[in-house]
Structure formats: C-alpha cells, structure tokens
Amino acid sequence: SRGREDGHVALVGAGPGAEDLVTLRAHRLLMEADVIVHDALVPEAVIALGRRDAERIAAGKRKGCQTRTQEEIKALLVTLAREGKRVVRLKSGDPLVFGRAGEEMAALRDAGVSFEVVPGVTAALAAAADFELPLTLRGVSSSLVLTTGHDLKSRALPDWAKLAISGATVAVYMGRTNAAEVASLLAEAGLSPDTAVAVVENASLPSRRRLHGTLADLPALQDRTSLAGPVMTIIGDAVAGADFTASEPLRARVAADSPA
Ligand SMILES: C[S@@+](CC[C@H](N)C(=O)[O-])C[C@H]1O[C@@H](n2cnc3c(N)ncnc32)[C@H](O)[C@@H]1O
Incomplete structure (x- = not known):
C-alpha cells in the first residue's frame, strides 16, 4: 500500500455529463481523492461525488474563459503529488480524447510522479446514444473518425474529410462556431450535400437538445447562438439510421436564434 508521502494522480474521465x-x-x-482538479465542462453533480472534505480546484477551460493555463495546470498536478496528495484530475468525457491528457501525462512522467488513466464515456458515444444512432452500420459505415472543428484554418484539407467520403462516420468535437467551415471542407472533399x-447539445443530460439535417444544413449550426452548452456533431450515412422524432430541424428557427 502507498504511504501518505507518495502522491498519485489519476487522470479520470468524468463521462459526458450525466453522473450515472x-x-x-x-x-x-473520487471518493479517495484529497484534491479534485476539474475542468469547466464537468458538472457539479459529478464533482460532488468526491469526499466532502476534498479540496476542489477549477482548472478551466470553457471557450473564451480560462482560469489557469495548461502550464499552470501541469505544475499544479506535480506540486500536489509531491505534497503527497491523492489527486484526481477530472476531465469531461474521456481524458485521452481532446483532453490534453498527453501533455499532462508527459509532465507527470518527467517529474517522476506516479499516475494512472481512467477512461470515460466520450461525448461522441453519448451523443450517438441520445439519437439511437449507429456509429458503425453493417454495409454502410465501418469506421468512426473523432475529429475537431477547432483550429481548421491552420491546416490543409484534413484527412478526415477523405475518410468521410469513403464511408466513415465523423464525430466533430468543438464544431459549432466553425460549422460552416467543417461543412465546406467535407463538401470540397466530395461528400454529398444530402x-x-x-447534432446534440448537452448530450446525456436532461437539458440536451437534438437537431438534425443534412450537410447542406450544417452551416446553420453556426448561427445557433442559443446553443451555449457543449455541442457534438455527427455526420455520415449511418446517421440516417438515427431516431429523429425528438429532434428539431437544423435550419429551423435560425432567425429566432440570431441576434436582433
Ligand atoms: C475539449 S473537448 C473535450 C472532449 C472530452 N474529453 C470527451 O471525451 O468527450 C470539448 C468538446 O467535447 C464535446 N462535448 C463534451 N461534452 C459534451 C456533451 N455533453 N454533449 C455534446 N458535446 C460534448 C463538445 O464538442 C465540446 O466542445
């Protein structure tokens, strides 16, 4: 068993939002942790699963609002572990999917701090479940691409666009504010506008909102400024097998969502 002097960091996936x-x-x-260092997307109900006396530290980051830089977070994890603390670094979804866990693991490794990784349900899977949407579908789609709408400008046509035309289902993280660009990349690569x-905002939570449409409708997502929660976009022929009965059309109500 570990002595109190040996700190330890667990990089833990909190899942998409629902505490269960x-x-x-x-x-x-979480119950064993002395300190919980959590990202902004992790809901209060999940953070509350830790001991009442555990220290809780918000480490950012939501779009446009960052409490600590990534450098500061890495330094904080190392410092806490060296103080002998049992630390849970709580990240939304899975820590290894767009979670910057790679950088944090490298810092912990370099500092000689013991750590482990605990997988979580990533947002794409929760979004698919909310839509009863098969991410792979026999004879239709046999691969799944997890990609991001973030930072597209700095790159040439990403390979995932090519994968999409060869039948992959594409799950786009952080893809609301540049939905038009994602759509045009896919259209340029040859994906049919049909x-x-x-699209799911707040997947897995009671507040979730579902929208559906076609690639031609996707740019309208950018105007949906009322979608303030995290948004997952899933694109591909397998998506046609989803249940759209509880979902609203992507193109509808654009005017109502637009600033006056
Ligand atoms: C920085 S990434 C973190 C991803 C996370 N590590 C995961 O595995 O789900 C944040 C993005 O994940 C997606 N996301 C996270 N939680 C979500 C949810 N409950 N519903 C929809 N999208 C979500 C959104 O695209 C959001 O912009």
Whole structure:
C-alpha cells in the first residue's frame, strides 16, 4: 500500500455529463481523492461525488474563459503529488480524447510522479446514444473518425474529410462556431450535400437538445447562438439510421436564434 508521502494522480474521465455515466472506478477514485482538479465542462453533480472534505480546484477551460493555463495546470498536478496528495484530475468525457491528457501525462512522467488513466464515456458515444444512432452500420459505415472543428484554418484539407467520403462516420468535437467551415471542407472533399447530420447539445443530460439535417444544413449550426452548452456533431450515412422524432430541424428557427 502507498504511504501518505507518495502522491498519485489519476487522470479520470468524468463521462459526458450525466453522473450515472461515471464509471465505478472513477467514483472510487473520487471518493479517495484529497484534491479534485476539474475542468469547466464537468458538472457539479459529478464533482460532488468526491469526499466532502476534498479540496476542489477549477482548472478551466470553457471557450473564451480560462482560469489557469495548461502550464499552470501541469505544475499544479506535480506540486500536489509531491505534497503527497491523492489527486484526481477530472476531465469531461474521456481524458485521452481532446483532453490534453498527453501533455499532462508527459509532465507527470518527467517529474517522476506516479499516475494512472481512467477512461470515460466520450461525448461522441453519448451523443450517438441520445439519437439511437449507429456509429458503425453493417454495409454502410465501418469506421468512426473523432475529429475537431477547432483550429481548421491552420491546416490543409484534413484527412478526415477523405475518410468521410469513403464511408466513415465523423464525430466533430468543438464544431459549432466553425460549422460552416467543417461543412465546406467535407463538401470540397466530395461528400454529398444530402449526407445526414445529427447534432446534440448537452448530450446525456436532461437539458440536451437534438437537431438534425443534412450537410447542406450544417452551416446553420453556426448561427445557433442559443446553443451555449457543449455541442457534438455527427455526420455520415449511418446517421440516417438515427431516431429523429425528438429532434428539431437544423435550419429551423435560425432567425429566432440570431441576434436582433
Ligand atoms: C475539449 S473537448 C473535450 C472532449 C472530452 N474529453 C470527451 O471525451 O468527450 C470539448 C468538446 O467535447 C464535446 N462535448 C463534451 N461534452 C459534451 C456533451 N455533453 N454533449 C455534446 N458535446 C460534448 C463538445 O464538442 C465540446 O466542445
């Protein structure tokens, strides 16, 4: 067993938001933690699963609002571990999917701090479940691409656009504010404008909102400024198999959502 002097960091996936999508292992580590360092997307109900006396530190980051830089977070994790603390670094979804866990693991490794990684339900999977949407579908789609709408400008045509035309289902993280660019990249790569698109805000939570349409409708997502929560976009022929009965059309109500 570990002595109190040996700190330890667990990089833990909090899941997409619903507290009952937290794994049993994540729950146990939260109960054991002296300190919980959490991202802004992790809901209060999940952070509350830790001990009442655990220290809780908000580490950012939501769009446009950052409490600590990535450098500061890395330094904080190392410092806490060196103080002998059992630290849970709680990240939304899965820590290894667009979670910058790579940088944090490298810092912990360099500092000789013991750490482990606990997977979580990533947002794409929660969004697909909310739509009863098969991410792979026999004879239609046999691959799944997890990509981001973030930072597209700095790159040439990303390979995922090519994968999309060869039948992959594409799940786009952080893709609301540049939905038009994502759509045009895919259209340029040759994806049909009729390709089905499903969008979920706040997947897995009671506040979730579902929208659907086609690739031709996707640019309208950018005008949906009322979608203030995290948004997942799933594109591909397999999406056509989703249940759209509880979902609204992507193109509708654009005027109502636009600033006056
Ligand atoms: C920095 S990434 C973190 C992803 C996270 N590590 C994961 O595995 O889900 C943040 C993006 O994840 C997506 N996301 C996270 N939680 C979500 C949710 N409950 N519903 C929809 N999208 C979500 C959104 O695209 C959001 O912009």
